[in-house]
Amino acid sequence: xxxxxxxxxxxxxxxxxxxxxxxxxxxxxxxxxxxxxxxxxxxxxxxxxxxxxxxxxxxxxxxxxxxxxxxxxxxxxxxxxxxxxxxxxxxxxxxxxxxxxxxxxxxxxxxxxxxxxxxxxxxxxxxxxxxxxxxxxxxxxxxxxxxxxxxxxxxxxxxxxxxxxxxxxxxxxxxxxxxxxxxxxxxxxxxxxxxxxxxxxxxxxxxxxxxxxxxxxxxxxxxxxxxxxxxxxxxxxxxxxxxxxxxxxxxxxxxxxxx
Amino acid sequence: xxxxxxxxxxxxxxxxxxxxxxxxxxxxxxxxxxxxxxxxxxxxxxxxxxxxxxxxxxxxxxxxxxxxxxxxxxxxxxxxxxxxxxxxxxxxxxxxxxxxxxxxxxxxxxxxxxxxxxxxxxxxxxxxxxxxxxxxxxxxxxxxxxxxxxxxxxxxxxxxxxxxxxxxxxxxxxxxxxxxxxxxxxxxxxxxxxxxxxxxxxxxxxxxxxxxxxxxxxxxxxxxxxxxxxxxxxxxxxxxxxxxxxxxxxxxxxxxxxx
DNA sequence: TCAAGACATGACGAATAGTCAGTTAGGAGC
DNA sequence: GCTCCTAACTGACTATTCGTCATGTCTTGA
Numbered sequence: 185x186x187x188x189x190x191x192x193x194x195x196x197x198x199x200x201x202x203x204x205x206x207x208x209x210x211x212x213x214x215x216x217x218x219x220x221x222x223x224x225x226x227x228x229x230x231x232x233x234x235x236x237x238x239x240x241x242x243x244x245x246x247x248x249x250x251x252x253x254x255x256x257x258x259x260x261x262x263x264x265x266x267x268x269x270x271x272x273x274x275x276x277x278x279x280x281x282x283x284x285x286x287x288x289x290x291x292x293x294x295x296x297x298x299x300x301x302x303x304x305x306x307x308x309x310x311x312x313x314x315x316x317x318x319x320x321x322x323x324x325x326x327x328x329x330x331x332x333x334x335x336x337x338x339x340x341x342x343x344x345x346x347x348x349x350x351x352x353x354x355x356x357x358x359x360x361x362x363x364x365x366x367x368x369x370x371x372x373x374x375x376x377x378x379x380x381x382x383x384x385x386x387x388x389x390x391x392x393x394x395x396x397x398x399x400x401x402x403x404x405x406x407x408x409x410x411x412x413x414x415x416x417x418x419x420x421x422x423x424x425x426x427x428x429x430x431x432x433x434x435x436x437x438x439x440x441x442x443x
Numbered sequence: 444x445x446x447x448x449x450x451x452x453x454x455x456x457x458x459x460x461x462x463x464x465x466x467x468x469x470x471x472x473x474x475x476x477x478x479x480x481x482x483x484x485x486x487x488x489x490x491x492x493x494x495x496x497x498x499x500x501x502x503x504x505x506x507x508x509x510x511x512x513x514x515x516x517x518x519x520x521x522x523x524x525x526x527x528x529x530x531x532x533x534x535x536x537x538x539x540x541x542x543x544x545x546x547x548x549x550x551x552x553x554x555x556x557x558x559x560x561x562x563x564x565x566x567x568x569x570x571x572x573x574x575x576x577x578x579x580x581x582x583x584x585x586x587x588x589x590x591x592x593x594x595x596x597x598x599x600x601x602x603x604x605x606x607x608x609x610x611x612x613x614x615x616x617x618x619x620x621x622x623x624x625x626x627x628x629x630x631x632x633x634x635x636x637x638x639x640x641x642x643x644x645x646x647x648x649x650x651x652x653x654x655x656x657x658x659x660x661x662x663x664x665x666x667x668x669x670x671x672x673x674x675x676x677x678x679x680x681x682x683x684x685x686x687x688x689x690x691x692x693x694x695x696x697x698x699x700x701x702x
Numbered sequence: 703t704c705a706a707g708a709c710a711t712g713a714c715g716a717a718t719a720g721t722c723a724g725t726t727a728g729g730a731g732c
Numbered sequence: 733g734c735t736c737c738t739a740a741c742t743g744a745c746t747a748t749t750c751g752t753c754a755t756g757t758c759t760t761g762a
Binding site for chain 3: 501
């Protein structure tokens with residue numbers, strides 16, 4: 185961030201439209217930051233962490249390297265900014281999904297559809313998130329950005345936890361005393377994350393015997409919720425059909441794209 | 444690999460014990476390779492991909508850098524060798540687990556215990572695997588090592604697929620026509636991988652509301668298998684107790700350590 | 703003992719992250 | 733329209749580190 189232009193906290197959601205009461209300078213800064221991230225995202229998508237090259241970013245946005253370092257303290261900050269964009273995008277998709285009026289398990293399936301749509305529409309987001317999780321880049325980044333990321337993660341979790349609570353209240357789900365609502369969400373999170381990572385990183389998935397990772401994921405997730413006896417059970421409701429429809433109707437457009 | 448000493452294919456399982464019919468030279472090479480990997484593993488554990496430093500490896504094993512490059516074509520090959528060790532270790536643990544004589548779902552729980560023991564005993568293995576999955580290092584590595592890795596993954600999968608087939612044969616599990624045995628394994632793999640990644644990379648897990656990731660993972664995995672109606676159901680068998688016992692009795696010692 | 707090949711060495715080239723002294727541009731004051 | 737001033741921009745430079753290769757050293761067999 186430029187030090188003396190009193191920018192808002194480092195969210196990287198940058199709106200390119202004019203903003204009232206903003207100097208030309210401030211707008212330039214905002215737009216340039218967006219361009220840096222846009223170029224960076226492409227590079228990461230192509231070549232991962234090593235593909236992200238400060239000199240190349242500089243030449244592509246036609247500013248000098250020093251200018252980039254006025255926006256981001258180092259390479260890792262750029263990665264974390266990209267990750268924050270990703271998490272923010274997903275959070276908005278989840279919140280839109282969770283707001284649908286339907287039985288709790290159907291709402292949950294809608295969130296599942298959002299999760300599917302997220303990786304399909306924004307594969308670079310997913311990839312960046314993986315890189316940040318694996319590489320030891322946390323130490324080099326600013327606490328503000330880290331906190332932003334954690335808060336995003338917590339809110340994402342909370343969105344789903346709320347559905348579990350609603351299900352308990354509605355009597356559509358009953359939990360053993362020893363099992364917390366958060367643990368159910370942990371299970372869903374695990375299975376989605378794991379399946380998507382395998383699908384993206386395991387070479388020759390169909391050699392292993394998996395034709396469609398998405399459909400397998402749906403089956404397994406359904407089996408888990410059936411195990412919890414969350415009504416309506418998968419025999420009584422066509423969740424795959426619902427998910428396909430929701431994905432087409434609500435998550436089709438790029439309305440959730442970060443910029 | 445040293446080019447002209449006709450070493451076996453590049454498995455990195457190096458046994459330090461004397462081998463019959465081996466020249467002193469060959470043994471030196473073998474031992475040195477093991478030391479390189481051992482030092483490398485520590486560095487990766489400390490600082491991830493960026494923590495792995497060829498010069499530092501050289502100084503620590505007290506050989507020159509050029510010598511390291513006679514063993515491994517580049518940095519990525521070292522990482523992949525470490526990953527192969529990891530996968531190999533896990534495979535041996537899985538095969539030991541799957542061989543136990545018990546009802547199929549209990550055998551599966553034993554494999555689950557092996558998976559838990561693996562990450563607990565060899566956290567560096569797990570970390571290295573994550574790094575290799577996330578970073579784009581595949582292009583730089585030799586096809587032999589990649590094939591070795593894929594074969595390890597396939598055999599790991601096959602070990603569990605076999606249990607599903609046995610369950611079907613024994614009538615302890617019935618699958619819908621549209622669901623393949625491999626898909627069940629994909630579900631288990633997903634949930635374990637996802638949960639372990641979250642547990643290792645999500646800062647402040649208990650802030651999110653998860654006290655014990657292991658116990659939550661067990662619950663969710665059990666719910667999934669209950670959803671499949673794989674007998675004996677979790678109400679009729681104390682799987683957590685079994686897993687704890689197996690972990691203590693069979694996977695306690697470092698008998699599966701790679702070297 | 704010596705020749706020849708195998709192996710080890712570390713200085714070097716190349717790539718790239720991050721810095722900073724110097725330059726530029728644009729707004730304020732007159 | 734001129735001058736001054738400062739924020740912002742620039743790119744040459746340093747530091748780090750991967751990977752190479754010409755050179756040196758050791759081993760082996762005759």
